[in-house]
Amino acid sequence: MPRYSARMGLFAEFRCIAGCIGTYPLDAVLYRCPNCGDLLEVEHHLPALREKSADQWKRLFGERWRSVEEPYGSGVWGKHEWVAPHLKVDNIVSMGEGGTHLTRVPKYANEIGLGDVRVKQCGTSHSGSFKDLGMTVLVSMVNQMIKDGKPIRAIACASTGDTSAALAAYAAAAGIRSVVILPRGKISTAQLVQPLAMGSLVLAVDTDFDGCMRIVQELASREGVYLANSMNSLRIEGQKTVAIEIAQQLGWDVPDWVIIPGGNLGNVSALGAGFEMLLALGLIHRRPRICVAQAEHASPLVTAYQRGWAELEPVKAKTTLASAIQIGNPVSFKKAVRALRAFEGVAISVSEAELANASARADRNGLFTCPHTGVALGALEKLAAQKLVTRDQRVVVISTASGLKFADFKVGYHEGKLAEVTSPKYRNVPVELPENYEDVRAALLRGLDTSVM
């Protein structure tokens, strides 16, 4: 049964991406199609949304853009009707996510032969990554389900990274318990410091990652534990606001290219969903091209692309500095390929040295990029070298997390100690000097002459 919101008759519901008959309410505890087991997606009732014109939506979104009015100042909840219209405002759990800066990097653009490159700073966010955008939707939905009397006791995930950090933050703010289940002995306190600090119940089980997944799914089916895993389509609804924000920040236009790093591929699916909705409701009139950037060590999408968007062949991902996208069997592969076909997409992989050098080059221009953003920038450099992206085009690069989460990566690079990067191109080290004004002065003048800028 579709749930109608009080105003405007807006609603959205789950539907199977393989086309199975049937829709399901968003507050059903459901992660896959009960018929075929494929992924679900959230389908919005577009005719109701069309009761407002494109200009009316633009005006409404403009008024709300990072306004001081809660929760509409949030980049996600400013788009409430497009994200989760059935969610009551009182149930929304927001930490001011979204509305991140679209930073121009003219010097970097020029260095790589391009004209207009901007970086969407999704990592400048409450828990330090774009995962906040999806988690505010998921936790708000669960908050509403609990208030409606559903027997949900906790929200769980099997992630050790940004997902668990975002889950811990939003669940703690809502007063809902979060549970992180992971393989014992393989994860350090440092990797878990955000969920531990934010009060997650962390269960370290003597098994591998697949064993954790089996247990967490059993807990979900029997113990009233809701899953915040990467199959959960509610998160996509929050993440798609990145596309809407980019268009809004460009005066309701789109860039020629969007470059996004990809692992499980939920994020590119979300990007595609956002642009599709903008097109369907008339707020934009053309499509950007999309490039998914992968680390060579975990690039099944690139393989599929090179074979003409062939079927997925799962691989065993090798260790990569871009740890959050070290995934050989991406959950959202089908959704991603559908989006990439529609957006004239490409998929490009970069080596460990390429991603580290691209990240360091961007840093020298005033960013402080995570390695995944380095993957996207490395791919952009290749597109520029191949003249697939040209100086007259506008490019937006999605930066997915705060560089502060990856201080060890930066230290290793500048100390020259990353095994993956034998000759770091943009290494910067302190100049050691005696206490003598003339020596310091000489070093200063030398340093200013050998400009890195």
Place this chain on the structure above:
Amino acid sequence: MPRYSARMGLFAEFRCIAGCIGTYPLDAVLYRCPNCGDLLEVEHHLPALREKSADQWKRLFGERWRSVEEPYGSGVWGKHEWVAPHLKVDNIVSMGEGGTHLTRVPKYANEIGLGDVRVKQCGTSHSGSFKDLGMTVLVSMVNQMIKDGKPIRAIACASTGDTSAALAAYAAAAGIRSVVILPRGKISTAQLVQPLAMGSLVLAVDTDFDGCMRIVQELASREGVYLANSMNSLRIEGQKTVAIEIAQQLGWDVPDWVIIPGGNLGNVSALGAGFEMLLALGLIHRRPRICVAQAEHASPLVTAYQRGWAELEPVKAKTTLASAIQIGNPVSFKKAVRALRAFEGVAISVSEAELANASARADRNGLFTCPHTGVALGALEKLAAQKLVTRDQRVVVISTASGLKFADFKVGYHEGKLAEVTSPKYRNVPVELPENYEDVRAALLRGLDTSVM
């Protein structure tokens, strides 16, 4: 000579805080009063600002609040006329600083016996701290000075912390060289990773911190190096926008209390300056009370307060987890006391264990606080216990930096390895379990029952 801006005859200039006769243009290379050596402050020409009514300013600031129009979407540059009216928009170097979330923490407030506590998240910013707010002004000003032909070759500081990170970011974005001068052998790559990555020329000199300061001042006077030190009053102009934003986010009202951590005391001076300007121009009609929170190990302001705002007695600061405020001889003492007298201020110190526990308690409610924010929260807990702050009052706590900069502090706390905190009250550790569904289930149910929330 005051510089008049093209529109409205707005201007601002440096003036000595001790009352010496004379004013100086903001693009003079000047850090202290040339007459008496005391601090300078920026004085704005209020009659010209009064040509707009309070309501007109509110409307203008409302329209600009985090708008997509550059650079006015910046929290600092949305207040351009109040910050640095003589700066041409083309010379502004902005990374979308300010406009940070004012996060409600109702569960935390209730735990400590209060009703309405909000946290101003200044650390959710480009370089991860409130220093971005001042640095965008300083670097923009230097950018304009260089374009006007002043012989400035670089901007230097002697900081190893947030100041050098912010300087490196904004200077790199502007294409101006940044220089960090510091004692050799005392600073690790990790402490310097942001300025190194962002291309600062780092000079490690075989001397102590005072020796570095002497050298950097000599370079400034002889080699065209501009100082980004804590005496530089331009930074205060950016930082004061925190006060303006708080009022704006509260619908042009003020909280009853603002709690701010203090070391060099520039930040509380800035907060006072912001509220004074709001009062002078009629946008607010009352003053909040201000509490400066210090670590016991570095609390000369608290000593002065306890003696009825006596003269500063510099101390040798002891090591504290709140490393950025480990300062025994605060540069901005006089400005701070002036503000605290005007705002019925108090100064409170907290022990290492108190700051760590307060930080951890806030984290359990969905924040991820830096130790300096822990100092402010620890002070708030004391004010609440003393009934100086009561449940019917509204409190804003200034969070100064991202917790992600202090992951080691968090790890140490939850591993129980901080020497300063013998029994961490809110310690959270993983539960280790065999691969057995029933064991995991039992641990889950136990964990959910012993609620931390």
